[in-house]
Amino acid sequence: MIKIIICGAAGRMGREIISAAQESHDFNIIAGVEAPDNPNIGKTIAGITIIDDLISVVPESDCVIDFTNHQAALENLQKVKDFKKPFVTGTTGFSDSEMQTFVEFSKQFPIFLAPNMSVGVNHLYKLVEDSAKVLSDFDVEIVETHHRAKKDAPSGTARAIARVIKGVRPDVGFIYGREGLVGERKKDEVCVNSVRGGDVVGEHRVLFLGNGEFIELRHYATSRRCFAAGTLEAVRFIIKKTAGLYGMQDLLVV
Template sequence: MKIGIVGFYGKLGKANLEVIKEDEKASVAFGVSRSASEKGDDFGEIKVYKSIYNVKEECDGIIDFSNRSNIESSVKFALDKNIPLVIGTTGLTRDDEELIEDASRVIPILLSHNTGFGINVLLDLVKEACKLLNGFDIEIIEKHHNRKEDAPSGTSKMIFNSMKEANKNLYANFGRTGIDSKRKTDEVGFHSVRGGTIISDHDVIFAGNNEVITISHHAESDKSFASGALKALYYLKEKENGLYDMKEVLNND
């Protein structure tokens, strides 16, 4: 399977490159990066383009872990080539999501703010905890490296949405400040930490009377996300169209 990597020079682009190189059935067809030169770069045998519209190589699928500014071009390229697309970019707007939804009627697309296997299991765990721990206060603490642009993380929003399936009354409070910040019923506090080279940590705290349960996920390497993305692309290869998530990929094993 020949794969194009959008966001090639980024942390996750490098992780995707490593994971694809380790897979005997896959290879990198090309890279795309805003940091590439106007004429394109030669990264070993891989050509890296500044714009996906300049790509000449053929590929069987695209993995995009870049920036939301690339979403429109990645979607258009995948549509033009009629190939599957895995999107792990966070910070998307509603317009971006509608663009992806429209395209998924023609090609298969997987959209996930976190393609790691563990975090997608955690979504079910927190949903079940929310059902069982009625009346417990819930807080979400997410930690990432100092170069992450959006906050709170897309993964923390996934966690919140999963719990909201169990309790529709939950609502988000993004940080607290001021003299009148006492927590309210059904409030879920979001707290974003940005520092150093933290990959991705998420803690979901359920605080009750005289006891606290914390459900945590710690990513030790970006390769955990890249492995999931490659698995997702193999899954999409067998689909004609549709909008998919990582749970469907995991349930396919």
């Protein structure tokens, strides 16, 4: 059995991961962790006790999963560092300097970092890359839609899509939404649009717009189970790895 700790256990993704892990036959959840001021501290979720002291349980774990926020994730990463336990996070909203922390820490122990744990979304990245190459004269726009409670914009997945496009078209520049007399669309401009509302789990669309035609690549998550399943696959993958920074593309080529 793979012994895991889930940070952010009382959140939407945390609860989904608990459910998916309990349905699996190879995971043992030894604790759910939340911030000290979380009302679920001391309570149980699906039989899992929620605590606020990550360090007290890290030694007995095989892997720590984190779905919190960018500040809490970095704090959890720091706590795990001394034990060099594999660390899996799907948390988003990291700045460039915060991302560098992951790079540095990954020299000491294995870290799996992915803004989206869905297998489908990670295949979408490849489709976007191929389309950006082949449809070199087409304009590109990104539209992402999420539930009203999502705190960061654009989504980490939209940012990842933007990086894929930038890798193929290094001259592109990104803007975030349009308003007013913005003038004619610039040739190397890509607009990232964020929509928030309802209970939408997540939708990402990438439009390649040419003259007289356009192609739309779209991924829609119908439930969070796809992210939970991907997270557990990431755990199975990372516990066998040495120090390094890994992502879904590494998992999918195995």
